[in-house]
Amino acid sequence: MASAALRPLCLCWALLGPAAAAATANIVLLLMDDMGWGDLGAFGEPSKETPNLDQMAAEGMLFLDFYTASPLCSPSRAALLTGRLPVRNGFYTTNGHARNAYTPQDIVGGIPDSELLLPELLKKAGYTNKIIGKWHLGHQPQFHPLRHGFDEWFGSPNCHFGPYDNRERPNIPLYRDWEMLGRYYEDFKIDLKTGESNLTQLYLQEALDFISKQQASQQPFFLYWAIDATHAPVYASKQFLGTSQRGLYGDAVREIDDSVGKILRHLQQLGISENTFVFFTSDNGAALISAPKQGGSNGPFLCGKQTTFEGGMREPAIAWWPGHIPAGQVSHQLGSVMDLFSTSLSLAGLQPPSDRQIDGIDLLPVILQGQLIDRPIFYYRGNELMAVRSGLYKAHYWTWSNSWEEHGKGIDFCPGQSVAGVTTHTQEEHTYLPLLFHLGRDPGEKYPLSFASEEYQQAMEHISGLVQQHKDTLVPGQPQLNVCDQAVMVFDVFGREEKD
Amino acid sequence: MASAALRPLCLCWALLGPAAAAATANIVLLLMDDMGWGDLGAFGEPSKETPNLDQMAAEGMLFLDFYTASPLCSPSRAALLTGRLPVRNGFYTTNGHARNAYTPQDIVGGIPDSELLLPELLKKAGYTNKIIGKWHLGHQPQFHPLRHGFDEWFGSPNCHFGPYDNRERPNIPLYRDWEMLGRYYEDFKIDLKTGESNLTQLYLQEALDFISKQQASQQPFFLYWAIDATHAPVYASKQFLGTSQRGLYGDAVREIDDSVGKILRHLQQLGISENTFVFFTSDNGAALISAPKQGGSNGPFLCGKQTTFEGGMREPAIAWWPGHIPAGQVSHQLGSVMDLFSTSLSLAGLQPPSDRQIDGIDLLPVILQGQLIDRPIFYYRGNELMAVRSGLYKAHYWTWSNSWEEHGKGIDFCPGQSVAGVTTHTQEEHTYLPLLFHLGRDPGEKYPLSFASEEYQQAMEHISGLVQQHKDTLVPGQPQLNVCDQAVMVFDVFGREEKD
Ligand SMILES: [Ca+2]
Numbered sequence A, B: 001m002a003s004a005a006l007r008p009l010c011l012c013w014a015l016l017g018p019a020a021a022a023a024t025a026n027i028v029l030l031l032m033d034d035m036g037w038g039d040l041g042a043f044g045e046p047s048k049e050t051p052n053l054d055q056m057a058a059e060g061m062l063f064l065d066f067y068t069a070s071p072l073c074s075p076s077r078a079a080l081l082t083g084r085l086p087v088r089n090g091f092y093t094t095n096g097h098a099r100n101a102y103t104p105q106d107i108v109g110g111i112p113d114s115e116l117l118l119p120e121l122l123k124k125a126g127y128t129n130k131i132i133g134k135w136h137l138g139h140q141p142q143f144h145p146l147r148h149g150f151d152e153w154f155g156s157p158n159c160h161f162g163p164y165d166n167r168e169r170p171n172i173p174l175y176r177d178w179e180m181l182g183r184y185y186e187d188f189k190i191d192l193k194t195g196e197s198n199l200t201q202l203y204l205q206e207a208l209d210f211i212s213k214q215q216a217s218q219q220p221f222f223l224y225w226a227i228d229a230t231h232a233p234v235y236a237s238k239q240f241l242g243t244s245q246r247g248l249y250g251d252a253v254r255e256i257d258d259s260v261g262k263i264l265r266h267l268q269q270l271g272i273s274e275n276t277f278v279f280f281t282s283d284n285g286a287a288l289i290s291a292p293k294q295g296g297s298n299g300p301f302l303c304g305k306q307t308t309f310e311g312g313m314r315e316p317a318i319a320w321w322p323g324h325i326p327a328g329q330v331s332h333q334l335g336s337v338m339d340l341f342s343t344s345l346s347l348a349g350l351q352p353p354s355d356r357q358i359d360g361i362d363l364l365p366v367i368l369q370g371q372l373i374d375r376p377i378f379y380y381r382g383n384e385l386m387a388v389r390s391g392l393y394k395a396h397y398w399t400w401s402n403s404w405e406e407h408g409k410g411i412d413f414c415p416g417q418s419v420a421g422v423t424t425h426t427q428e429e430h431t432y433l434p435l436l437f438h439l440g441r442d443p444g445e446k447y448p449l450s451f452a453s454e455e456y457q458q459a460m461e462h463i464s465g466l467v468q469q470h471k472d473t474l475v476p477g478q479p480q481l482n483v484c485d486q487a488v489m490v491f492d493v494f495g496r497e498e499k500d
């Protein structure tokens, strides 16, 4: 039905030729889970085992200064799909100061109806929208992706943690659209001992099939490929196990690299690569708490997932669009996952919503004309503004790795790294005299600038203005990720009757 | 005279055509000073400011697992030119255990006459040999490069430290062949405040002129371009100052990158690129003691210069030889600066000396046929074998960063990095139970393998055998780098009368 209704739109698009075609280019977002800046050969991973991704970068544009909006899955994904900071869309908690939060089973919240998601908006331009993989924007029925603009879904509402006892705590389910297909560890196997699982192959096939279907029906599409093989527990298919010199984590990366190559070749073979904008990135930095067997690399950067140091928030990023992006481009644009919202709307010929604050910017002038747009990057942890980057300067208003209590239990967000006064295990406030780093000279955030220096004074004067402006206009959303009681774990209520 | 005598050789070479031409290919070794593995865009430096070197890598072969033979200048260079470990050629000290040593003014030693240097051997195949830049193999007259096989020299015997008082301690001189041209800070300016110096431009012009002269005379040549702009005090020419987002160190790298591009283009424009083998690498890891303003990056690796962790010894490395090396190759061959000795001899159609132990191997099968040769890497600090790598395993027999005494004075070889039991400030012996790392899964040397694991047992059994064999056959040379008294600072005796 939807397909028939959209046909006239597609016809117009087909008749208008290549120039206008760009106005409704297909959009493929390849979003990795916990993959770090340093995990790709093109970004200096010393085993250099990602030939397809490196080739994608060589044929497209490499972003060296691209960021997530939160160092944790749920808020990062909510920001990507709304173009808004988690503090605005409610993807934070007030359970603790500067506490990261996501949507495990005992969280009742999710993406509010008042938020406008990218697929909802793309529908207006005739797009068919599919999410493959992890949703993570709420597991109650009202948060289902098909209620928020997606037309199709193959994947799970939450992380593939488990196995659970399936009595007090159910295993995480997988869905096709509204139907629950089964559960991780029961119907969809992940062997925690060997790391074997064929999930990435399932997600790949879903992507190839969807692209084929859309090409055949000549409908523009948005594919959100949010796979999770690099999130602990890390997994790979049998044919990739043991193929990496990096161990199981590397096997997962190799399978993803192979899959990305297959998706790009499929677009080329179907003749739609020049009308399909593809963007590859990750939702947060590598989870060093899980390294080395279950976690990746943040290259030369400090700390990892959960922190607002560069290792937690700077992401690998590649834009690919043959015939539009010249090969071998490199950009220093400060980018954000939230820009994928605004850029996608621009690709669809749509305007972003004007009734609310959108934090993402349209990157097409950067990607197509090599422009550099001046804009800050805000580093949040929960609803606390921890740091701000403008140009090459980054000011920390709060520093924290993790608590001494957690640290004592062997949980370390910065293993092997320790910068006095920076990787603090107590929450340290620096709002009156922020720690300032020059990320060009000091990408590893090891050498704070002297407070007395002229350089410090000038940079902080500029950044203080940005922060003041940001805070003055900020209207926080209702916090969605506060912890509730165990009774809310009926997270798989939709579709459950059909399977259990 | 030499030129006339060599002409018949050149004629033979010219008549034999391309296949035989490879037997006396020109050799250009571009040796950087204190440049780290992570300093090139192709190796993941996040500012990605080395377009010429990245292009060189894209046109040639990138080595990801290439090592120096010592984490300090003098022994590294002695090893490169002799193909032998410093413990064999005497480039170590017995003044202290595991103490690195080089050739400052108060060192009386240097390269022994008994050592056969690469240029001495290349002479037999008709090569004209030139060293541009830092020699560092001794400053007494008997150690002069023109007494050890080089035909020409433009550069200095030692590091460009200073300025000194020039009474008790003279400033370091620069030479053209036997003639002292002047001294750093007096005749060859380095502005310590601004970092300005035109030395890299002088070294570039010398290289271009030498290449032109050799091309015109149709004589095969060996050019050893051992520049030092990235060694503290770091410097760059006026037109490069302030051009890098990495600060002064980055300015120096940019000037070097630009110079390498000019040298490669010069070879192409003269039509001799297909008969010139070019190799780019560095003498030791980035000097993190001088970071961020005066030191580079070792990417994701642990510590830096002076240490036998990966950051101290793994080097950026690129082989370039159009028409022979296919574009875009990547090699995981465990390589060493000592291999440049054996590979260069092979390029000249010569055999390595058979009367002594040579540690370097001929990399031509790796470079031209993509072979992988199984060989260990020995990590020495002074005359102590600190660690051994075989395959992806690295065993530490001793760990040490630097002493508590030095550390207390603010000298830190591993700033911001601290791995318990690994980056020790006391010399820790592990010879009975070495610390073992898997460098594929753990390139940052943060997670020692469990001593009880089967993996540990198997890997150590193999490595122990290699170490036993190595130690059983080792004949240490006479130590050349012991500290003497101030009276030996007559290091610029040759040529001095002509200038002072
Ligand atoms: Ca994640």
Ligand SMILES: [Ca+2]
Pocket (backbone or CB within 6 Å): B033, B034, B072, B073, B231, B283, B284
């Ligand atoms: Ca050096």
